[in-house]
Amino acid sequence: MKDIPFYSNREDNLSCFLACLRSALEYFSNKSWSWEELETLTGFQKNKTAWTVKTWTTLSQQGFDINMIEGFDYKKYYDEGESYLSTFLNPEELSWQQEHSNISEIRPFIPEFLKTVHFEQKSPTLKYIDELLDKDYLVIVQLNSSALNDDEGYISHAVLVYDSTEDEYIAHDPGNHDSGISGRHISKAKLYKAMGGNNNTVEVTGIKVGETTPSKGLTN
Secondary structure, three states, rough: OOOOOOOOOOOOOOHHHHHHHHHHHHHHHHOOOHHHHHHHHOOOOOOOOOOOOHHHHHHHOOOOEEEEEOOOHHHHHHHHHHHHHHHOOOHHHHHHHHHEEEEHHHHHHHHHHHHHHHEEEEOOOHHHHHHHHHHEEEEEEEEEHHHOOOOOOEEHHHEEEOOOOOOOEEEEEOOOOOEEEEEEEHHHHHHHHHHOOOOOEEEEEEEEOOOOOOOOOOOO
């Protein structure tokens, strides 16, 4: 089993993606990453969770192999702006994203993202996650943490899946600041439910070192 560094969420409880990314980057680049470096890389802002468009573009340009699938139509969002969001996200998801994420600020990064990152627009499945794991990717899965923890409501969250058994995934779950779980065993059925099941709207992204070895001095 891979020895992946683990980081819990920060006190803001909005840094789950940064925690997953920190684990993956430290595993692949053999260097330490500070929260400040990750904020610069992702465009993270205080009290706002970061969408991944800028991050994956930069890492692809620096030699990482990024393989991303999501139902979100980035070109349509670039062309139509905010009006597209209400046609894609349900009201609860839209409200959360508008209040807690930087989605309103990612449009300028979309053209370069679409030219640079290996992206496929469709709802991800468990088969896709399994294929990424088989190819030695670490897999960042976005999901609803309320559903993952058998609660009501919607809270956008991310976990880092790095291994699997026949019925379970093994993941670093940053959780909340005081409840992160290293090497959490999550049934495949529960993970898929937390993703939203069939026709889900979440992002699943595999990351690994590409054919061009990333620079040890990655520019953040």
